[in-house]
Amino acid sequence: MNRQGMLILAVLGVGAVIGAPFAIPAFITQLSFLWLMVLFALTWDIMGGQMGYNSFGNIFFFGIGAYVCAVIQRDAGLDWHVAFFIGMAAAAALGVIAAAILGSGMLGLRGQYFAIATLGLGIAGGEIASGWDYIGAGSGLVPPLYPGALGAREMFFYFLFLVLAIICFFTLRRLYSGRFGLAINAIRDDEDKAESMGLHTTRYKTIAWCVSAFFLAMAGAGAGNMIGFIDPRDVAFAGLTFGVWMVLMAILGGKGTLWGPVLGAAIFHITQELFWTYLLGWQRVALGLLIVVIVVFFPTGILGWVREHYPEKFGQAVDAEAQGAAMGEKAEP
């Protein structure tokens, strides 16, 4: 595609995401959730796709974010907006700190052990939260209500999640194109080789988890407020819904690609909103089945399939003939 075409497409895209809540105000909450899903899929893919470390417990950082922010809002006694943004910043900070501490221990573990350890982590989070009175234990927390008119609240959260998702996307794009991206890909492809070349593997892995936790904790802070009620097991540490969805969305779109998780999140969320209600409670059964089917028969996901069949579209030279064309291009697609 030429430059002009890209530009027009970009302008149209920006117009669509900004205009959407005004054009179809009835769907604003669903659209906000769409951006949340994009955040889920993107942050999961840092570990699961780019680095080859499946994490079943990323929801842990989301939960931390939701609780930290809500507790600060509850106890600070400040103006709503001030308290919310302080809470969000604190959530991000704590999320990163938690990821750094847990990561320095857990990320010495190789992939499959890490995967199961994270499974434990996510659930431990929910269990501890539902026993801890300071944060409302099993009955959860209700963050203070957004001040202002009814429509303003929805608008606020729509743009909050939109901005978060966009920042996340471009941050990852930037990181993937540099040393960090190469390093985590190398860890995925052959961790022993990476170590034998002196790569600080645990350090890179921990940074990857911290980046993931940073965005997830902020998403959690926002989502707790948007949903309006923080239940320890069903909202904050919702392993069975959000936690599973993030895995599914990333592999559906194509793990290990930048656009894959975005695409996967969009497809999953729209399908869910349109058809899920017809399944009458069997949604989660379908969810499990869907994961099995995708993993078994379509493991590369949508973008992975495209990349396999049209590698040149991804800036990858394929053989000696394609050499001449590729020589002129820059190293980074």
Place this chain on the structure above:
Amino acid sequence: MDNVLILFNQPVIFLQVVVDGILFGSILALVAYGMALVWGVMKVINIAQGEFVMLGGYVALKFADAGLSPLWAVPAATVILFCVGWILYWLVVHWVVDKDIFISLLATFGLSIFLQQIVNQIFSADVRTAESGLVSRSFLDDRLVVAEIKVLAFVLAAIVGGILWVFLVRSRLGQAIRATAQNSRAARLMGIDTNHVYAMTFGLNAAICGGAGALVAMTWVIHPYLGLSYLVRSFMIVVVAGLGNLPGVIVAGLGLGAAENFAGFVFGAEYQAAFIFSLLVVILVWRNWRLGRQRRYLK
């Protein structure tokens, strides 16, 4: 911390906690042994392990609902779950068994959600128990209470484990399974139908879990979301004991059962689950750290 003092001031309570823990641990050892079997032979970490236990429990529940003695549910659950495992192997696991371990990890993860939710749809999320009709016996002037069903569960767990062991060592299929575990490619070259071996192994594992699950339903409680805690426990046991170490699995299983009971007593029952899941993280990190000092890591 008062609870800790009680433990030491009242040796009988201490004993009660240990006995209950060990009786429960026998079930854990059984489930963990199944997991080690699948892991060792097929190089698949079965995330749906706990769901097999849960399914076995619901078989017992159905027996109780139908007015049959749930004791018959133990062999029935074993047979039914064997079939379930065998079918699931050919439907799902077969496609991922020789691939990257992450693919099978994700596939069995999907399987676990599928099974858990299907049971949730059919039986609802209620916490239930299958009445066995057995009573409790008291010892030491009524201060130590042991439910007969727990002892029975312990004995049956030991019997199932023993049968499995004899089967693996003596039978043709058992030998084929052990050969495949050592080197699947060599086994294939020697004419062993590894797909058949895998299917039987996966079925056997499901059968063991099913039997264990029926015992769980009679002795404790079951609900659709029970599986994960059994997965995590059995994984912990295998990691501590090592693959292919039957005595280790038994000791670790009994130990975990007792440890968990102590934790429940000391921290309160509401934190018992949190304890198990946190313990998993701690054990993995600790094991890996120990190996790291010998320039190795958990493999």
Place this chain on the structure above:
Amino acid sequence: MSALLEVEGVSKVFGGVIANADITLAVPEGAIVGLIGPNGSGKTTLFSSIVGQHAIDGGSIRYEGSEISRLRVAEIARLGLLRTFQQTRIYGGMDCLKNMLISISHRREGLIDMLSRHSAEQVDEADRHLEFVGLYEKRFLLAGDLSFGQQKLLEFAMALMNGPKLLMLDEPTAGINPTLINGLIDRLKRVNEEIGITLFVIEHNMRVIMDLAQHIYCLAHGELLADGTPDEIRGDNRVIDAYLGAH
């Protein structure tokens, strides 16, 4: 002056099989040292012990005068001691240039560096090394699509990119087209003379190792059998017996 690498009394047992028994050798700075021996004599095991891929059962390994036998693989690599693998290991899913860029030295690497991009100088350097091994034309091809010999050259270039002081090569000519072997020997010598990288080379091809190395160690059955200059080794009956299997 002490040597760059000193191996003293190193032993390694794998479940009862003695892979290395009491091996003592030294690699002086700036030299090219060879390691030969029949199959299964423990050469690769010794390499793995030196770079920290497994714990050793006894003895000491000193690099630049300090003990490294308890350090981890990555720490040793960052000291400038690198190995290549007999079964070549490259990142097959990345193109050659990326393989090179990921192999830059990680000795001093702060958080900012980890999150930044590769500098133009690093890309130039990668191109230079690829040119050096003759893979420049293929730098945007997937490394996994290269032939085995080319992958071997790429792995060699990756090691150079890392800027090691001591490079341990495990059979650099195995699988390489015989017509290219002379070129490779020439490059190895240039690396040694021009960049000053000390080389420690396992090699099966006698012609290559006799031409290349100044000093050769010979292992057999996990023990050090003989050592000396190429001429001494060539005339050593024990070495000949070991290779022909006469005992």
